[in-house]
Amino acid sequence: xxxxxxxxxxxxxxxxxxxxxxxxxxxxxxxxxxxxxxxxxxxxxxxxxxxxxxxxxxxxxxxxxxxxxxxxxxxxxxxxxxxxxxxxxxxxxxxx
Numbered sequence: 001x002x003x004x005x006x007x008x009x010x011x012x013x014x015x016x017x018x019x020x021x022x023x024x025x026x027x028x029x030x031x032x033x034x035x036x037x038x039x040x041x042x043x044x045x046x047x048x049x050x051x052x053x054x055x056x057x058x059x060x061x062x063x064x065x066x067x068x069x070x071x072x073x074x075x076x077x078x079x080x081x082x083x084x085x086x087x088x089x090x091x092x093x094x095x096x
Contacts, residue, residue, distance in 0.1 A: 015060055015063075016060075016061065018060075019056055019057070019060040019061050022056050022060075023053055023056055023057070026049050026052055026053045026056070027053070029049050030046055030049045030050070030053075033045050033046055033049070034046060054079065058075065058079065062075065
C-alpha cells in the first residue's frame with residue numbers, strides 16, 4: 001500500500017472513524033453519569049448526551065449535512081416520528 005493509498009483511505013474513513021470515537025466517548029460519558037451521579041435529575045444530563053449522539057449519527061454517519069434540503073426535512077421528520085413513538089411507549093409504561 002503506497003502513501004497515496006493510505007492518504008486516500010484516511011480521507012474516506014476520517015468521518016466514520018471520528019464519529020465512532022465521538023459516539024464511544026459520549027457513551028462513556030452517559031455510563032459515568034449514570035453510575036456516579038445518583039441524583040434525581042441526572043436524566044436531564046443523560047438526555048442531552050443522547051441528543052448529541054443522535055445528532056452525531058444523523059449529521060455525520062447518515063451524511064444528512066451534505067444532502068439536499070428535502071432529504072434533510074424528511075430525515076428530521078423521521079426522527080421526530082421516532083420521538084413520538086418513544087414518547088407514546090413511555091406514556092404507556094408510566095401509566096400502568
